[in-house]
Amino acid sequence: METENISSICKALGDPNRLKIVQMLSGCEKCACVILRAFDITQPTLSHHMKILCGSGLVNVRKDGKWSYYSLNCETLRDFQEFIGALDCEKNTGCADGKCDCR
Amino acid sequence: METENISSICKALGDPNRLKIVQMLSGCEKCACVILRAFDITQPTLSHHMKILCGSGLVNVRKDGKWSYYSLNCETLRDFQEFIGALDCEKNTGCADGKCDCR
DNA sequence: TCATTGCATAGATATCTGTCAATATATTTC
DNA sequence: GAAATATATTGACAGATATCTATGCAATGA
Numbered sequence: 586m587e588t589e590n591i592s593s594i595c596k597a598l599g600d601p602n603r604l605k606i607v608q609m610l611s612g613c614e615k616c617a618c619v620i621l622r623a624f625d626i627t628q629p630t631l632s633h634h635m636k637i638l639c640g641s642g643l644v645n646v647r648k649d650g651k652w653s654y655y656s657l658n659c660e661t662l663r664d665f666q667e668f669i670g671a672l673d674c675e676k677n678t679g680c681a682d683g684k685c686d687c688r
Numbered sequence: 689m690e691t692e693n694i695s696s697i698c699k700a701l702g703d704p705n706r707l708k709i710v711q712m713l714s715g716c717e718k719c720a721c722v723i724l725r726a727f728d729i730t731q732p733t734l735s736h737h738m739k740i741l742c743g744s745g746l747v748n749v750r751k752d753g754k755w756s757y758y759s760l761n762c763e764t765l766r767d768f769q770e771f772i773g774a775l776d777c778e779k780n781t782g783c784a785d786g787k788c789d790c791r
Numbered sequence: 792t793c794a795t796t797g798c799a800t801a802g803a804t805a806t807c808t809g810t811c812a813a814t815a816t817a818t819t820t821c
Numbered sequence: 822g823a824a825a826t827a828t829a830t831t832g833a834c835a836g837a838t839a840t841c842t843a844t845g846c847a848a849t850g851a
Contacts, residue, residue, distance in 0.1 A: 588704060588707055588708060588711070589704060591701075591707060592701065592702060592703065592704045592707045593702075595698045595699075595700075595701035595702040595707065596698075596699075596702030596703075597698075597702075598694075598695065598698035598702075599695060599696075599698040599699030599700075599701075599702040600695065600699075600838090600839080601691060601692060601695045602839090604691055604694060604695045604698065605691060607775065608691070608775075611774070611775045611776045611777075612776040612778055612779075612780070612781040613779065613780060613781075614779040614780065616797090617797075617798065618796095618797065618798085621797095626839090626840080626841095627840075627841065627842085628797080628798070628799090629798090629799075629800080629801095629840085629841075629842085629843095630839070630840055630841075631798090632798060632799055632800085633799095633800095633838095633839075633840080634839090635798095636799085637838095648798095650797090650847095650848060650849075651796065651797045651798075651847070651848045651849065652797065652798085652848095653797080653798065653799095656777070656779050657775065657776070657777040658777065659777040662775055662777045663777075665772065666772055666773055666775070669768065669769055669772045669773075670769055670772075670773060671714070672710065672711075672714045672760065672765055672769070673714045673715040673760070674714075674759070674760040674761065674762035674765045674766075675715055676715075676716065676717040676759050677715070677716060677717065678715040678716075679714060679715025679716035703808090703809075705809090719827090720827075720828065721826095721827065721828090724827095729809090729810075729811095730810075730811060730812085731827085731828070731829090732810085732811070732812080732813095732828090732829075732830080732831095733809070733810055733811070734828090735828060735829055735830080736808095736809075736810080736829095736830095737809085738828095738829095739829085751828095753817095753818060753819075753827090754817065754818040754819065754826065754827045754828070755818095755827065755828085756827080756828065756829095
Protein backbone atom coordinates (compact mmCIF):
# COMPACT_ATOMS: atom_id res chain seq x y z
CA MET A 586 0.00 0.00 0.00
CA GLU A 587 1.23 3.48 -0.88
CA THR A 588 2.47 5.83 1.79
CA GLU A 589 -0.19 8.33 0.74
CA ASN A 590 -2.96 5.82 1.46
CA ILE A 591 -1.55 4.95 4.87
CA SER A 592 -1.27 8.63 5.64
CA SER A 593 -4.88 9.13 4.57
CA ILE A 594 -6.02 6.39 6.95
CA CYS A 595 -4.00 7.93 9.79
CA LYS A 596 -5.48 11.30 9.04
CA ALA A 597 -8.95 9.81 9.26
CA LEU A 598 -8.09 8.22 12.61
CA GLY A 599 -6.51 11.46 13.80
CA ASP A 600 -9.88 12.82 14.83
CA PRO A 601 -10.86 11.41 18.25
CA ASN A 602 -14.49 10.94 17.26
CA ARG A 603 -13.54 9.02 14.13
CA LEU A 604 -11.14 6.80 16.06
CA LYS A 605 -13.94 5.97 18.51
CA ILE A 606 -16.25 5.21 15.59
CA VAL A 607 -13.69 2.76 14.19
CA GLN A 608 -13.41 1.18 17.63
CA MET A 609 -17.21 0.76 17.65
CA LEU A 610 -17.05 -0.91 14.24
CA SER A 611 -14.34 -3.34 15.35
CA GLY A 612 -16.00 -6.75 15.21
CA CYS A 613 -19.40 -5.25 14.61
CA GLU A 614 -21.27 -3.74 11.70
CA LYS A 615 -23.44 -0.84 12.80
CA CYS A 616 -25.93 1.52 11.28
CA ALA A 617 -25.38 5.26 11.33
CA CYS A 618 -28.28 5.86 13.68
CA VAL A 619 -26.73 3.64 16.36
CA ILE A 620 -23.34 5.31 15.99
CA LEU A 621 -24.94 8.73 16.19
CA ARG A 622 -26.51 7.97 19.56
CA ALA A 623 -23.07 7.24 21.02
CA PHE A 624 -21.76 10.71 20.27
CA ASP A 625 -22.61 14.25 21.16
CA ILE A 626 -22.59 15.51 17.59
CA THR A 627 -25.26 16.34 15.05
CA GLN A 628 -26.30 13.97 12.29
CA PRO A 629 -24.65 15.99 9.48
CA THR A 630 -21.39 15.99 11.40
CA LEU A 631 -21.52 12.21 11.71
CA SER A 632 -22.30 11.95 8.02
CA HIS A 633 -19.20 14.06 7.34
CA HIS A 634 -17.02 11.80 9.49
CA MET A 635 -18.34 8.64 7.87
CA LYS A 636 -17.61 10.07 4.45
CA ILE A 637 -14.00 10.67 5.44
CA LEU A 638 -13.66 7.19 6.95
CA CYS A 639 -15.10 5.63 3.79
CA GLY A 640 -12.91 7.86 1.65
CA SER A 641 -9.81 6.52 3.38
CA GLY A 642 -10.89 3.01 2.41
CA LEU A 643 -10.95 1.81 6.00
CA VAL A 644 -14.73 1.71 6.26
CA ASN A 645 -17.37 0.13 4.02
CA VAL A 646 -20.97 1.17 3.74
CA ARG A 647 -23.88 -1.11 2.90
CA LYS A 648 -27.25 0.45 2.13
CA ASP A 649 -30.39 -1.38 3.18
CA GLY A 650 -33.62 0.50 2.71
CA LYS A 651 -33.22 3.81 4.41
CA TRP A 652 -30.44 2.52 6.65
CA SER A 653 -26.69 2.70 6.10
CA TYR A 654 -24.63 -0.05 7.70
CA TYR A 655 -20.96 0.65 8.27
CA SER A 656 -18.18 -1.87 8.84
CA LEU A 657 -14.38 -2.07 8.65
CA ASN A 658 -12.87 -2.98 5.28
CA CYS A 659 -10.84 -6.16 5.78
CA GLU A 660 -8.36 -5.63 2.98
CA THR A 661 -7.54 -2.05 3.88
CA LEU A 662 -7.37 -2.83 7.58
CA ARG A 663 -4.95 -5.71 7.00
CA ASP A 664 -2.70 -3.59 4.81
CA PHE A 665 -2.74 -0.86 7.42
CA GLN A 666 -2.03 -3.29 10.25
CA GLU A 667 0.82 -4.77 8.26
CA PHE A 668 2.38 -1.37 7.66
CA ILE A 669 2.14 -0.27 11.29
CA GLY A 670 3.24 -3.68 12.53
CA ALA A 671 6.38 -3.52 10.40
CA LEU A 672 7.66 -0.34 12.06
CA ASP A 673 10.78 -1.09 14.07
CA CYS A 674 11.86 0.93 17.07
CA GLU A 675 15.39 -0.47 17.18
CA LYS A 676 18.03 2.10 16.41
CA ASN A 677 20.28 0.28 13.97
CA THR A 678 18.56 -2.79 12.59
CA GLY A 679 17.88 -0.86 9.44
CA CYS A 680 21.58 -0.62 8.65
CA ALA A 681 23.86 -3.18 7.08
CA ASP A 682 26.24 -5.11 9.37
CA GLY A 683 24.90 -3.32 12.41
CA LYS A 684 26.93 -0.33 11.35
CA CYS A 685 24.46 2.48 11.23
CA ASP A 686 25.99 5.05 8.95
CA CYS A 687 22.62 6.39 8.03
CA ARG A 688 22.81 9.15 10.59
CA MET B 689 -3.25 3.51 26.12
CA GLU B 690 -5.97 6.13 25.99
CA THR B 691 -7.97 6.74 22.84
CA GLU B 692 -6.80 10.35 22.87
CA ASN B 693 -3.15 9.27 22.74
CA ILE B 694 -3.75 6.88 19.88
CA SER B 695 -5.63 9.60 18.05
CA SER B 696 -2.73 11.98 18.64
CA ILE B 697 -0.29 9.48 17.11
CA CYS B 698 -2.58 8.98 14.12
CA LYS B 699 -2.86 12.72 13.70
CA ALA B 700 0.93 12.97 13.67
CA LEU B 701 1.13 10.24 11.03
CA GLY B 702 -1.66 11.88 9.06
CA ASP B 703 0.78 14.21 7.37
CA PRO B 704 2.56 12.45 4.47
CA ASN B 705 5.92 14.01 5.29
CA ARG B 706 5.71 12.94 8.90
CA LEU B 707 4.74 9.40 7.94
CA LYS B 708 7.78 9.22 5.67
CA ILE B 709 9.97 10.54 8.48
CA VAL B 710 8.72 7.76 10.75
CA GLN B 711 9.45 5.26 8.00
CA MET B 712 12.99 6.61 7.81
CA LEU B 713 13.36 6.21 11.56
CA SER B 714 12.16 2.60 11.46
CA GLY B 715 15.18 0.56 12.49
CA CYS B 716 17.48 3.54 12.35
CA GLU B 717 18.21 6.54 14.52
CA LYS B 718 18.89 9.62 12.44
CA CYS B 719 19.91 13.20 12.94
CA ALA B 720 17.73 16.06 11.79
CA CYS B 721 20.20 17.16 9.14
CA VAL B 722 20.03 13.78 7.41
CA ILE B 723 16.24 13.73 7.52
CA LEU B 724 16.11 17.26 6.18
CA ARG B 725 18.10 16.33 3.08
CA ALA B 726 15.51 13.70 2.18
CA PHE B 727 12.68 16.21 1.96
CA ASP B 728 11.87 19.28 -0.03
CA ILE B 729 10.99 21.41 2.99
CA THR B 730 12.80 24.11 4.93
CA GLN B 731 14.58 23.47 8.20
CA PRO B 732 11.97 25.25 10.35
CA THR B 733 9.25 23.14 8.79
CA LEU B 734 11.13 19.96 9.63
CA SER B 735 11.66 21.23 13.16
CA HIS B 736 7.92 21.78 13.41
CA HIS B 737 7.17 18.25 12.22
CA MET B 738 9.68 16.71 14.62
CA LYS B 739 8.11 18.60 17.48
CA ILE B 740 4.71 17.16 16.63
CA LEU B 741 6.12 13.64 16.29
CA CYS B 742 7.87 13.95 19.65
CA GLY B 743 4.73 15.46 21.17
CA SER B 744 2.74 12.40 20.17
CA GLY B 745 5.22 10.25 22.08
CA LEU B 746 6.10 8.18 19.04
CA VAL B 747 9.52 9.76 18.53
CA ASN B 748 12.39 10.34 20.93
CA VAL B 749 15.10 12.93 20.61
CA ARG B 750 18.67 12.61 21.89
CA LYS B 751 20.85 15.70 21.87
CA ASP B 752 24.56 15.28 21.19
CA GLY B 753 26.49 18.47 20.77
CA LYS B 754 24.78 20.52 18.16
CA TRP B 755 23.07 17.51 16.67
CA SER B 756 19.63 16.12 17.45
CA TYR B 757 19.20 12.38 16.92
CA TYR B 758 15.68 11.10 16.46
CA SER B 759 14.39 7.56 16.90
CA LEU B 760 11.12 5.71 17.43
CA ASN B 761 9.93 5.29 21.01
CA CYS B 762 9.62 1.56 21.65
CA GLU B 763 6.97 1.71 24.36
CA THR B 764 4.68 4.06 22.47
CA LEU B 765 5.16 2.19 19.20
CA ARG B 766 4.29 -1.13 20.82
CA ASP B 767 1.16 0.27 22.42
CA PHE B 768 0.13 1.78 19.11
CA GLN B 769 0.83 -1.44 17.20
CA GLU B 770 -1.17 -3.37 19.77
CA PHE B 771 -4.14 -1.04 19.42
CA ILE B 772 -4.16 -1.12 15.62
CA GLY B 773 -3.48 -4.85 15.55
CA ALA B 774 -6.50 -5.49 17.77
CA LEU B 775 -8.96 -3.93 15.33
CA ASP B 776 -11.24 -6.58 13.89
CA CYS B 777 -12.90 -6.30 10.51
CA GLU B 778 -15.37 -9.12 11.10
CA LYS B 779 -18.94 -7.95 11.26
CA ASN B 780 -20.30 -9.75 14.29
CA THR B 781 -17.46 -11.13 16.40
CA GLY B 782 -17.97 -8.24 18.78
CA CYS B 783 -21.41 -9.50 19.76
CA ALA B 784 -22.36 -12.20 22.22
CA ASP B 785 -23.47 -15.58 20.84
CA GLY B 786 -22.88 -14.45 17.30
CA LYS B 787 -26.11 -12.52 17.57
CA CYS B 788 -25.21 -9.03 16.58
CA ASP B 789 -27.90 -6.85 18.10
CA CYS B 790 -25.54 -3.92 18.29
CA ARG B 791 -26.77 -2.49 15.02
C1' DT C 792 -50.89 10.32 -0.84
C1' DC C 793 -48.99 12.45 2.95
C1' DA C 794 -46.23 12.41 7.08
C1' DT C 795 -42.21 10.41 9.13
C1' DT C 796 -37.62 8.71 9.27
C1' DG C 797 -32.64 8.06 8.05
C1' DC C 798 -29.13 10.00 5.80
C1' DA C 799 -26.65 13.25 2.54
C1' DT C 800 -25.54 17.84 0.81
C1' DA C 801 -24.83 22.90 0.86
C1' DG C 802 -23.28 26.89 2.90
C1' DA C 803 -21.29 29.43 6.76
C1' DT C 804 -17.82 30.04 10.21
C1' DA C 805 -14.34 29.66 13.74
C1' DT C 806 -10.35 27.16 14.45
C1' DC C 807 -6.40 24.45 13.14
C1' DT C 808 -2.40 23.33 10.22
C1' DG C 809 1.62 23.26 7.05
C1' DT C 810 4.61 26.21 5.24
C1' DC C 811 7.84 29.94 4.84
C1' DA C 812 11.21 33.97 6.01
C1' DA C 813 13.42 36.02 9.71
C1' DT C 814 15.57 35.51 13.89
C1' DA C 815 17.42 33.37 18.14
C1' DT C 816 20.20 29.96 20.61
C1' DA C 817 23.72 26.78 21.34
C1' DT C 818 27.81 24.28 19.92
C1' DT C 819 31.98 23.78 17.50
C1' DT C 820 36.03 25.44 15.18
C1' DC C 821 39.53 28.55 13.81
C1' DG D 822 36.34 36.06 20.34
C1' DA D 823 34.55 35.56 15.64
C1' DA D 824 32.68 32.65 12.17
C1' DA D 825 30.25 28.66 10.95
C1' DT D 826 26.93 25.10 11.78
C1' DA D 827 22.67 22.66 13.63
C1' DT D 828 18.47 23.34 15.44
C1' DA D 829 14.53 25.88 17.60
C1' DT D 830 11.31 29.78 17.89
C1' DT D 831 8.41 33.50 16.19
C1' DG D 832 5.15 35.56 13.29
C1' DA D 833 2.50 35.54 9.15
C1' DC D 834 -0.63 33.51 5.96
C1' DA D 835 -3.18 30.53 2.73
C1' DG D 836 -5.65 26.53 2.83
C1' DA D 837 -7.85 22.71 5.34
C1' DT D 838 -11.09 21.03 8.84
C1' DA D 839 -14.86 20.21 12.34
C1' DT D 840 -18.92 21.88 13.42
C1' DC D 841 -23.40 23.83 12.97
C1' DT D 842 -28.14 25.14 10.67
C1' DA D 843 -30.95 24.62 6.85
C1' DT D 844 -32.42 21.85 3.28
C1' DG D 845 -32.95 17.92 0.02
C1' DC D 846 -34.06 13.21 -1.04
C1' DA D 847 -35.33 8.50 -0.84
C1' DA D 848 -37.64 4.83 1.68
C1' DT D 849 -41.18 3.50 4.89
C1' DG D 850 -45.67 3.43 6.90
C1' DA D 851 -50.34 5.12 8.09
